[in-house]
Amino acid sequence: MATAPFSIHAILAQQTERTSGSSTAQIKDLIAESDSRVTSIQTEIAALKSQIAALAELSARESAAGEVLRFLIAPIRKLPVELLAQIFVLTIRDSDPSQRWYKQHTVHIRDAYRLSHVCRLWRNIACNLPRLWTGPIEASFSLEFDSAEKEEIYADGLRVWFARSEPLPVPIIITGLREGNWFSKIRPRLTEELRRISPRWRSLEFHEKTPGSLLQQLTSRGLDALEELQLRNVARDVADFDPTTVLSFIKAPRLQRLTIDSACRIPMPWAQLTDITLTHQTSSGVLLDIFSQCTNVVKASVVTAGWSDTSPKMLPLDKLSFLSVFWVESFVVQEMKFLDFISAPVLDELHLSFQVDSRIEWTEGFTAFQLRSPNITRFKVDGRGAYIPPSGLLSALRHTPSLTHLSVEDSPGSIDDAVLNALCYTNGVEPMVPRLHSLGLAAINCSQDLLAHMITSRWWTESTELASCSTPSIVARWRRIQLAEGRDDSGVKLGPNFRDAMEDLRGTGLAVDLMDWRSWRSKGEAW
Structure with missing residues (x-):
């Protein structure tokens, strides 16, 4: 219950009137009486507070009960x-x-x-x-500690986590290995805790360039459970470090997925690997030499620049189902010869990316590669601003009859009227890539009216499909369309008429997404 407000001015007037004509001694007696009453009231308040506290404790006990x-x-x-x-x-x-x-x-x-x-x-x-x-655990070598005691607490925390996960394998992520301060940041206690459980690493990921001496220490106890390794590059931090003497990974019996800088020269069990990503730009000849050892590779991503003077034999990659090739630096026609010597009969998904200074010429060798890989269903081209001639894209599509997913990104001029007309389904005539049902286009400068017409020509509602089930269509119906504008204000913009047309199709059930460049880059195509 709130106390009634009072005015000190009113009290002053009241007491002034009360003591009018009183002597100082009489006023002092009144003061003593007032102080006595205050003391009595405070004693009563204390008693009530004690009772309230006891009741509150009793209430808390009963609530807990x-x-x-x-x-x-x-x-x-x-x-x-x-x-x-x-x-x-x-x-x-x-x-x-x-x-x-x-x-x-x-x-x-x-x-x-x-x-x-x-x-x-x-x-x-x-x-x-x-x-x-057993979730991913990050071990950071860059954390700043005020004292050695706090560093020990951090290492003890990792030790407890590792102990609770025993005997199961755990994913390890190592961060904070900044070049220039390795010797001050390689913490012996943290290194030992990681090394102690290395036989239980399920995966090992280094975010930065790794000192060779640290890598040797960490892997010295064996890698019995290691299935995945991400090793960007290895630095020679001591004079006598020789990467070819690091043999721990070649003895890892379960290692299958590898991301590595191909220039680091650390021996790997290439024959048992199924998923390989090579991050360093490498000549095609060196890549072919590496993959000649990869008899079980299923998924591969490479970066290539330049060409070897040698003329290798045809390399059969009979299990390869996914291939991503990123060409960098100044592009010349013969660089595509990397594909001239690969045979991938079960290849399902192919990604081509370019970072080049000139226009790209589609080669007959690429067509021959497609003929050796007749089962490609997913094809992605990332031009990164480079001009890919429409004739090249048409040739690529013409030789992928089983294609179901197509993505073309940041390649101005690669899709012209001829490409769109070839994809249109008109008058019951089978179009190019008749099985295509998922399309992604980003930063593509083409006729938006013709693009809308092409998309509309290959779409019909489920009720229409059921009504014509006696005569199956020779072309697949769209499942998903994703379209993105250019990378900046000066890039490709989707006009209002095109947006209205896509909104109408969305109203009939077509899954069509219109997005900006940033959303496209963060999400990519929904494959």
Whole structure:
């Protein structure tokens, strides 16, 4: 209950009138009486506060008792421990390594610790559930510590995480290896904690160039569980370091996925690898030499520049289903000869990217490569601003009859009226790539009226399809269309008439997305 407000001016007037004509001694007696009453009131307040505190404590106890009683009869307490453990595992969110600045790469860590701090029962289950502690764990060599004690606390935290995940494999991400301060940042305790569990690494990812001496220390105990390695490059931080003497990876029995700078020269078990990404620009001859050892490769991404003087034999990659080739530097026709000597009969997805200074000439060798890879269903071209002649794109499409997904990005002039007309379904005549059902175009300068006509020609509603089921269409119906504008204000813009046409198609059920350049680059095509 709030106290009634009072005015000090009113009290002053009241007491002035009360003491009018009183002596100083009489006023002092009044003061003593007032002080006595204040003391008595404060004593009474203290007693009431004590009673209130006792009642508050009693209320808290009763509330706690009620919560405990509810807990005792809660349905979750009747669940078997095994089922509760499975629920725990399912509640752990997947981390997103790309969202480091938003701390989305550590949500699995926070989730695991929250579960282990709910109650004693949950803590016992969580701490004895290795699957709960097998999310990616980052070990940073760049953290600044005020004291050696705090550094030990950090290392102890990693040790606890590793202990709780035992004996299961764990993904390891190593960051903070900035060039120039390696010797001050290579922390012995952190290195030892990582080295101690190296036989349990499921994956190992280095974000920066790695000192050779650290790599040798970390991998000296074996890599029995290692399935994936991302090693950008290795630096010779000590004079006698020889990358060819690092033999730990060649002895890793489960290693299958590799991302590496092809110039680092560390021996790898090429024959057992199924997924290979080579990040350093490499001559086609060297790439062919590497892939001649990769008899089981299924997925490959390479960066190439230049050509070898040798004339290699045809290289059969009989299991290769995905290939991405990024050509850099000044482009010459003969660079495409990298594909002249590859045979990939089961290739399903092909990506071509260019970072070139001149226009690209489509070669007959590429057509021959397509004929040796007749099962391509997904084809992506990223021009990065380079001009790809429409005749080249037409030739590529003509020789991919099984194509279902097509993406062309940032290649002004590559899609002209001839390409769009070839893709149109008109008067029941089979168009080019009749199985095509997913299309992505970004920063493409073409006739928007003809593009809208082409898209409309290959779309019909489900009711129309059911009505004509007795005569199956010779062309696939669209499943998804994604279109993006140019990279800046001066780039390609989708006009209002085109947008209206796409909105009409969306109203009939076509999944069509119109986006800006930034959204396209962050999301890519929904394949």
